[in-house]
Amino acid sequence: MKKPSKLRLILTHAFLVVFTISVLYPVLWVVSMALTPQQGFDMSLIPIPCFDASEMAWRCTPTLDNFAHVVSTETADGRWLFGRQLFNSVVVSAATTIMGIFLACTAGYAFSRFRFPGRRAGLLMFLVSQMFPGTLMLIPLYVILDALGLLNQLAGLALVYSTTAIPFCVWMLKGYFDTIPKELEESALIDGASPFTIFWRIILPLARPAIAVTALFSFMTAWNEFILATTFMNEETAFTLPVTLNNYVGQFSTQWGYFAAGAILVSVPVMLLFFMLQKHLIGGLTAGSVKG
Amino acid sequence: MAQVRLDKVTKIYDGNVLAVDEFTLDIQDKEFLVLVGPSGCGKSTTLRMIAGLEEISGGDLYIGDRRVNDVAPKDRDIAMVFQNYALYPHMSVFDNMSFALRLRRVSKAEIKKQVESAADILGIHELLQRKPRQLSGGQRQRVAMGRAIVRDPKVFLFDEPLSNLDAKLRVQMRVELGRLHARLETTVIYVTHDQVEAMTLADRIVVMKDGVVQQVGTPMDLFHTPTNAFVGGFIGSPSMNFLTADVKSEGDQITLTGNGFKFILDDERSAAVRTSGDSQIQFGLRPLHVVPGEPGQAQFSARVDVIEPMGVEAFYHFNVGDAAVVGRAEGGARCKVGDTVQFGVDYDGLHLFSADGTKRLNA
Ligand SMILES: Nc1ncnc2c1ncn2[C@@H]1O[C@H](COP(=O)(O)OP(=O)(O)O)[C@@H](O)[C@H]1O
Numbered sequence: 001m002k003k004p005s006k007l008r009l010i011l012t013h014a015f016l017v018v019f020t021i022s023v024l025y026p027v028l029w030v031v032s033m034a035l036t037p038q039q040g041f042d043m044s045l046i047p048i049p050c051f052d053a054s055e056m057a058w059r060c061t062p063t064l065d066n067f068a069h070v071v072s073t074e075t076a077d078g079r080w081l082f083g084r085q086l087f088n089s090v091v092v093s094a095a096t097t098i099m100g101i102f103l104a105c106t107a108g109y110a111f112s113r114f115r116f117p118g119r120r121a122g123l124l125m126f127l128v129s130q131m132f133p134g135t136l137m138l139i140p141l142y143v144i145l146d147a148l149g150l151l152n153q154l155a156g157l158a159l160v161y162s163t164t165a166i167p168f169c170v171w172m173l174k175g176y177f178d179t180i181p182k183e184l185e186e187s188a189l190i191d192g193a194s195p196f197t198i199f200w201r202i203i204l205p206l207a208r209p210a211i212a213v214t215a216l217f218s219f220m221t222a223w224n225e226f227i228l229a230t231t232f233m234n235e236e237t238a239f240t241l242p243v244t245l246n247n248y249v250g251q252f253s254t255q256w257g258y259f260a261a262g263a264i265l266v267s268v269p270v271m272l273l274f275f276m277l278q279k280h281l282i283g284g285l286t287a288g289s290v291k292g
Numbered sequence: 293m294a295q296v297r298l299d300k301v302t303k304i305y306d307g308n309v310l311a312v313d314e315f316t317l318d319i320q321d322k323e324f325l326v327l328v329g330p331s332g333c334g335k336s337t338t339l340r341m342i343a344g345l346e347e348i349s350g351g352d353l354y355i356g357d358r359r360v361n362d363v364a365p366k367d368r369d370i371a372m373v374f375q376n377y378a379l380y381p382h383m384s385v386f387d388n389m390s391f392a393l394r395l396r397r398v399s400k401a402e403i404k405k406q407v408e409s410a411a412d413i414l415g416i417h418e419l420l421q422r423k424p425r426q427l428s429g430g431q432r433q434r435v436a437m438g439r440a441i442v443r444d445p446k447v448f449l450f451d452e453p454l455s456n457l458d459a460k461l462r463v464q465m466r467v468e469l470g471r472l473h474a475r476l477e478t479t480v481i482y483v484t485h486d487q488v489e490a491m492t493l494a495d496r497i498v499v500m501k502d503g504v505v506q507q508v509g510t511p512m513d514l515f516h517t518p519t520n521a522f523v524g525g526f527i528g529s530p531s532m533n534f535l536t537a538d539v540k541s542e543g544d545q546i547t548l549t550g551n552g553f554k555f556i557l558d559d560e561r562s563a564a565v566r567t568s569g570d571s572q573i574q575f576g577l578r579p580l581h582v583v584p585g586e587p588g589q590a591q592f593s594a595r596v597d598v599i600e601p602m603g604v605e606a607f608y609h610f611n612v613g614d615a616a617v618v619g620r621a622e623g624g625a626r627c628k629v630g631d632t633v634q635f636g637v638d639y640d641g642l643h644l645f646s647a648d649g650t651k652r653l654n655a
Pocket residue numbers: 305306309310311329330331332333334335336337338
């Protein structure tokens with residue numbers, strides 16, 4: 001390979017630096033707000049906690065107080081509210097992820113491999129359902145959950161999140177299953193594998209990258225969502241974290257410090273999950289199965 | 293014992309595509325049978341019906357004495373090697389080869405023994421711990437065969453197993469396949485579109501076209517007595533030359549005339565043409581029987597367009613009327629491009645067909 005010219009290297013790096021800064025800048029701002037004890041909205045250009053850029057002076061001492069406050073919230077009767085809400089978020093997101101993966105894998109496989117009446121229509125319906133914003137479904141979903149007696153219940157929320165996540169996941173997995181050569185399955189069939197064994201021992205291991213993406217997507221759908229959660233959950237102890245987070249943004253004043261600290265705390269699990277799944281997010285797992 | 297018997301086996305896809313039409317054949321125990329034909333002629337479909345991967349639309353299929361139309365692939369006691377190898381990419385070579393045995397709950401020790409013995413046969417012992425992606429094309433091919441051997445099946449099915457390899461490796465693996473068959477003594481059904489593979493490997497060849505069996509026979513049968521012009525043209529390299537001729541009766545003799553030639557046939561061949569009653573026929577001549585500088589029983593005289601020297605032989609390309617014809621000189625070229633040369637035709641190599649090429653006229 002030819003070595004790129006110096007000018008080209010400089011330009012490439014300049015470009016990357018500019019974009020990195022523009023991506024990180026808002027994040028730094030949030031971090032800065034979270035570390036500032038005041039609950040005000042700091043408009044300074046340089047996001048350093050407590051540092052007043054116009055006067056080049058420190059206004060206060062950066063602390064972790066905001067984090068402590070957010071984590072230690074309590075209910076009226078003195079029980080740990082943040083813990084309860086974290087638990088809610090984890091349960092709902094995990095349930096959504098497990099349900100999403102399970103149903104999307106099986107449905108995606110069926111759509112990829114079998115020809116049955118309604119196959120095309122089904123796929124199209126999934127696609128169409130993705131075209132409407134989730135809030136459009138708010139009222140029908142509310143009515144349905146009410147009828148099922150699942151309002152204010154984690155199960156209800158998980159159910160709703162799964163149904164919103166699944167169409168994307170099914171398409172994603174179907175597309176991936178389509179790329180797995182059918183000869184692999186035929187070969188396994190001759191080797192004596194049952195359809196379930198083929199699915200479990202050949203197809204699923206090969207679909208790991210797509211399953212990882214699906215898992216991440218389902219988890220994030222549930223973890224970050226707040227409009228449906230605010231609508232369906234009306235007790236503090238049933239809230240998920242994004243709902244709480246939103247409550248720091250008041251009608252008349254906003255507690256920016258708590259909000260920022262909460263936002264960082266909420267994004268940590270997603271980041272962790274991403275790092276965990278990262279090594280599975282590699283393509284080309286089927287390399288070597290067929291002519292290379 | 294593993295004869296395979298096909299009785300009017302037919303495949304119709306989606307209710308209207310006739311892929312295989314009444315395929316009837318007895319395949320002997322330990323026979324190496326090759327299905328050959330151009331792409332789309334129904335070879336793979338036939339093989340896949342034998343494997344149980346494709347439903348049989350009509351007719352009966354027997355493996356051994358058992359009718360297996362409705363038997364699941366795994367219970368047919370066959371092993372199949374696919375064109376693209378179909379190795380399980382996430383499993384090591386050992387796991388690939390042992391997959392079937394593990395499913396059958398064979399003991400660990402027994403599995404190890406069988407996989408290693410197959411690996412020894414194929415010379416892939418040192419690859420057992422690798423993943424398929426770490427193998428070259430030829431090695432993958434061996435692993436695919438190894439996976440089939442380990443299962444110790446009654447019948448091996450191969451679908452164009454060598455067509456993804458480069459030319460040199462293909463020749464090498466072809467020889468190994470022949471050796472393997474001799475060693476394993478198992479019935480093999482082998483699909484290819486390459487007539488050289490068919491000729492070199494087969495005990496018997498089945499030539500197919502458009503889902504219909506054209507001819508079944510030993511390689512030499514097909515080479516020396518093709519039953520129609522298609523088989524004549526398909527088998528042999530370089531291919532048979534074809535010319536159309538008008539039939540004229542001159543006394544007892546039949547003369548074949550066309551643009552640029554006049555052949556006076558001998559008694560036996562005259563009789564064959566006369567019996568057919570055709571006024572126009574087609575005949576085939578292999579380059580082997582068109583020899584420059586020989587008197588022959590009939591002659592072409594033509595300007596040589598192209599010469600292909602091959603070392604032990606040379607092929608001369610020329611035109612007779614509108615037809616392109618190839619002749620063969622033993623030992624190499626003895627003229628230049630542009631020279632006008634006399635080619636002698638040997639009537640032993642004359643294949644007489646009906647004008648549409650569907651019927652052979654001489655014995
Ligand atoms: N799954 C299928 N559905 C419909 N038609 C098919 C299918 N598979 C093969 N065919 C058709 O059947 C014919 C024979 O195909 P095939 O057996 O694959 O040929 P070959 O292996 O000799 O190249 C072809 O015309 C092909 O288009």
